[in-house]
Amino acid sequence: MAGLIMFIAALLMLGIGFPVAFTFGAVAMIFGMVGSVVESLSDGDGLLGSIEVFKDMFNFMPYRIFSIMESRIFIAVPLFVFMGVVLQKSKLAERLLESMGMLFGEIRGGIAISTILVGALLAASTGVVGASVVAMGVISLPVMLK
Incomplete structure (x- = not known):
């Protein structure tokens, strides 16, 4: 039930026009505060205990x-972006996408389908989905705009 309420609150804040990052952060903080108040009141600590729990959370x-920024996975992200730029500048990725587009030529949106397939292969082979999304954006945008 709480998850549904959080989802509705996030949709409501997004509908009002808040940016996504601030919306998710605000919803998480609000429901963290509500959860600490409910936990403290059920333990019998009162409202002062919930303030202490919320301060500890902050x-x-x-x-x-x-600890998230220290993760070793994120060290490789700039290199994947560099790989995307190199593939785009060397026209290798453009040729790959055009040949895949010819493969799906009869289908409407063949280049889009080939971009999805190349992106899925790149994401599966690199293991870092965010970096492959950036690399595919750099690679496929010039081909799709043609």
Whole structure:
């Protein structure tokens, strides 16, 4: 039930016009505060206990953010972006997408289908989906705009 309420709150905030990152952060903080209040009241600690729990949650957030940034997976992201730029500048990716587009030539949106397939192969082979999305954007945008 709480997940459904969070989903509705996120849709409502997005509908109002808040940016996605701020919406998800605000919904998470609001429901974290509500959860700490409910937990403290059910434990019998009162409202003061929920404020302490919420302060502890905020004090833990910088450590969590730093541990995410310290992850070894994100070291490779600039190299994947560089790989996408090299593939785009060498016209290798353009030739790959055009040949895949000819393969799906009779189908409407053949280049889009080939972009999805190449992106799926790139994401599966690299293991970092965000970097492959950026690389595919750099690679496929000039071909699709032609």
